[in-house]
Amino acid sequence: MAHPLYQTVIDTVVARIASGELLPGGMLPSETQLAAEIGVSQGTARKALMMLEHHGIVRREQGRGTFVTARTPESSLFNFFRLRERDGAIVRPELISEHVTRRAANEVESRDLHGGPDMVIEISRVRSLNGVPSAIESAVVPADLFSGIERRAPLPSALYVVYQQAYGCIVLRAEESIVAVPASREEANELDVAEATPLLKVERLAYDVLGRAIERRRSLYRTDTLAYMVTLD
Amino acid sequence: MAHPLYQTVIDTVVARIASGELLPGGMLPSETQLAAEIGVSQGTARKALMMLEHHGIVRREQGRGTFVTARTPESSLFNFFRLRERDGAIVRPELISEHVTRRAANEVESRDLHGGPDMVIEISRVRSLNGVPSAIESAVVPADLFSGIERRAPLPSALYVVYQQAYGCIVLRAEESIVAVPASREEANELDVAEATPLLKVERLAYDVLGRAIERRRSLYRTDTLAYMVTLD
DNA sequence: GAGTGGTCTAGACCACTTT
DNA sequence: AAGTGGTCTAGACCACTCC
Numbered sequence: 001m002a003h004p005l006y007q008t009v010i011d012t013v014v015a016r017i018a019s020g021e022l023l024p025g026g027m028l029p030s031e032t033q034l035a036a037e038i039g040v041s042q043g044t045a046r047k048a049l050m051m052l053e054h055h056g057i058v059r060r061e062q063g064r065g066t067f068v069t070a071r072t073p074e075s076s077l078f079n080f081f082r083l084r085e086r087d088g089a090i091v092r093p094e095l096i097s098e099h100v101t102r103r104a105a106n107e108v109e110s111r112d113l114h115g116g117p118d119m120v121i122e123i124s125r126v127r128s129l130n131g132v133p134s135a136i137e138s139a140v141v142p143a144d145l146f147s148g149i150e151r152r153a154p155l156p157s158a159l160y161v162v163y164q165q166a167y168g169c170i171v172l173r174a175e176e177s178i179v180a181v182p183a184s185r186e187e188a189n190e191l192d193v194a195e196a197t198p199l200l201k202v203e204r205l206a207y208d209v210l211g212r213a214i215e216r217r218r219s220l221y222r223t224d225t226l227a228y229m230v231t232l233d
Numbered sequence: 234m235a236h237p238l239y240q241t242v243i244d245t246v247v248a249r250i251a252s253g254e255l256l257p258g259g260m261l262p263s264e265t266q267l268a269a270e271i272g273v274s275q276g277t278a279r280k281a282l283m284m285l286e287h288h289g290i291v292r293r294e295q296g297r298g299t300f301v302t303a304r305t306p307e308s309s310l311f312n313f314f315r316l317r318e319r320d321g322a323i324v325r326p327e328l329i330s331e332h333v334t335r336r337a338a339n340e341v342e343s344r345d346l347h348g349g350p351d352m353v354i355e356i357s358r359v360r361s362l363n364g365v366p367s368a369i370e371s372a373v374v375p376a377d378l379f380s381g382i383e384r385r386a387p388l389p390s391a392l393y394v395v396y397q398q399a400y401g402c403i404v405l406r407a408e409e410s411i412v413a414v415p416a417s418r419e420e421a422n423e424l425d426v427a428e429a430t431p432l433l434k435v436e437r438l439a440y441d442v443l444g445r446a447i448e449r450r451r452s453l454y455r456t457d458t459l460a461y462m463v464t465l466d
Numbered sequence: 467g468a469g470t471g472g473t474c475t476a477g478a479c480c481a482c483t484t485t
Numbered sequence: 486a487a488g489t490g491g492t493c494t495a496g497a498c499c500a501c502t503c504c
Binding site: 176 | 466
């Protein structure tokens with residue numbers, strides 16, 4: 001079976017989400033309706049919806065319905081911001097400064113990002129965690145996918161909410177590469193630490209629901225009181 | 234429905250694995266047999282087996298059968314050793330030195346590990362990656378669960394294979410906390426770097442198939458040529 | 467009470483692996 | 486050819502939410 005029926009159901013739903021026909025937070029047709037629309041049995045539609053739930057694309061609630069995953073500041077924080085108190089408690093990052101610039105993409109950005117863009121928009125910010133300046137962050141997105149985002153400044157703390165609500169890009173997955181580096185003079189200044197203090201450098205490539213690499217992000221974290229937490233399985 | 238039928242199927246299979254009745258790599262009864270044994274329909278047994286596969290407890294192969302997940306050196310490396318070349322390629326860690334000691338548990342170990350053990354066994358090792366001394370590792374396990382492991386030295390590079398094959402503990406999940414720290418004098422010596430070089434410190438708590446915390450591990454990595462890679466979703 | 471997802475059944479057929 | 490998991494169907498009943 002080259003193309004299972006449930007896959008066509010999945011493709012249909014994803015296409016409707018990507019096209020904007022189904023909005024984040026919006027309700028999908030019921031299992032029965034969806035099955036009838038596409039011409040499969042209710043069990044097959046059900047299987048597709050369960051797989052979509054497993055991929056984080058929809059959320060199902062007994063007695064209520066099936067809804068397109070909405071990237072809220074909370075869920076965004078929980079899933080994609082892995083810095084935690086040493087006991088695992090969530091920290092609320094606040095913005096100290098923000099600079100948004102439109103510029104030519106460098107080689108790496110053009111190679112990694114979807115569409116091999118010539119122009120990108122860079123969002124550079126410094127964050128404070130628990131009142132301590134703790135993170136320097138630079139997010140780079142293709143200018144064509146996110147045109148005009150530079151005019152939305154100041155941007156909210158959770159960028160992925162903007163990507164979704166203003167540009168229809170639902171970030172579902174990210175790959176990160178983590179190393180320890182000494183703070184440069186400028187970095188030390190911004191983070192209020194001694195030069196050469198060990199920092200976590202996290203480089204991230206974020207992918208949306210269509211599997212497109214839509215953001216390249218580079219973060220530097222102080223880890224004197226906080227830690228990067230992750231679960232492996 | 235307080236206790237779905239498929240959950241009793243799952244519990245039955247997990248119990249058989251934990252008891253040693255089903256060995257890692259061994260084949261489970263077919264969907265039909267399992268359903269008949271437990272007295273449910275084949276579809277229900279199927280759902281349970283699919284959930285077990287999703288949790289990584291079994292592996293299913295069309296036309297062959299369903300098998301208990303075996304922790305091979307390769308899968309162990311792939312899942313639980315996240316240090317990679319900068320391009321994502323897997324590195325093969327080699328052991329340089331090993332010290333295994335049996336000692337009293339400290340407060341943290343007694344609190345975190347399953348059973349609140351009084352005695353633990355500590356396995357301290359230094360690893361070389363691509364010929365460069367790159368990791369200092371200390372694994373601490375409860376002495377009662379792993380009695381005699383100190384007499385198995387030298388232990389293989391992938392400890393989780395020993396945990397499984399000799400002690401029936403299948404590690405499925407681990408939680409890690411990652412920070413950047415300066416190398417102490419001794420650490421710098423062992424890793425052949427300058428004192429105060431930034432290192433990644435990774436603290437891990439590993440859980441087995443029954444959800445027991447069976448290992449506390451502390452690793453220090455050089456990240457001048459390698460990086461810790463992780464996927465978020 | 468109507469509508470939703472969650473569980474469970476019984477059976478059919480397909481695709482793959484092994485003998 | 487026999488046995489396995491993979492897909493698909495049709496229908497039943499339950500648990501929950503909302504009106």
